[in-house]
Amino acid sequence: MAEYVLPILFFLVIGAVIGVLLTAASKVFYVRTDETVQKISDALPGANCGGCGYSGCDGYARAVAAGEAPADLCKPGGAAAAKKIGGIMGIEVGDVERVTAFVRCNGNCGATEDKYTYIGSGSCAAIERFYNGKGKCRAGCHGMGDCVKVCENGCISIVNGVSAVDPTNCTGCGKCVRACPNKLIVLIKESQRCIVRCSSLDTGKETRQICKNGCIACGICVKKCPSGAIAIDSNHALIDPNKCTGCGVCVKACPVKCITAVSAGMVIENCNTDE
DSSP states (O other), X not given: OHHHHHHHHHHHHHHHHHHHHHHHHHHHTOOOOOHHHHHHHHHXXXXXXXXXXXXXXXXXXXXXXXXXXXXXXXXXXXXHHHHHHHHHHTOOOOOOOOEEEEEOOOOOTTTBOBSSOOOSOSOHHHHHTTTTOSBSXXXXXXXXXXXXXXXXXXXXXXXXXXXXXXXXXXXOOOHHHHHOTTOOEEEEETTOOEEEOOOOOSOHHHHHHHBTTSOOOOOHHHHHOTTOOEEEOSSSEEEOTTTOOOOOHHHHXXXXXXXXXXXXXXXXXXXXXXX
């Protein structure tokens, strides 16, 4: 019997010693958690998307608690998260407008052509290394779906060779924006009404030769816009969303139909007249 008792006692003593040591270590190395940081972190959706510019929700929470970041940077959390954080910090938070992703390209299969046949990795980043992609338009969508792969909400799909965003479930996290090597995807406010669905900076003559849906910087939209919201910069029309009233005059006036009317990121008038 003794041969069993001694080993059991030995392990009990060892267990008790280890328990005491672990308890002591936990107190010695204890790091006090900032309750404010924890509360802010709990108010965030936990997406860890990096859209706020910080490493994740915890990093953003620490920055807000330290007074180094505003309370309204969380795009997935939107107005609800901003309001909670404002309450925690005891500060006033203005209205936070929802943003969604939008692809500034309509160079679909019927509008432009490929300059070579690509056989390789199914990645926009990979194909970009080969002469700026396979399409004739250097600024066009490669259609390989890097943005589709990073979207956790399933909001993006490839339609007729070009990425398209369904804003219904888009949280505006910005992962697709960072994934696109041609920087075609932008975040637009819910109130934005018109946008140029093209990113090419080529001259009008060059654009005509490579994509029939591309902006040719003709300036007709500038002349027709009653609110002075449009300007031509670097062979490209730009619409100031703060001046745009959404009247739709530019959409109808654009000869190549590259100006699109949108509602909460959703295309409500397609810029390709052939579709």
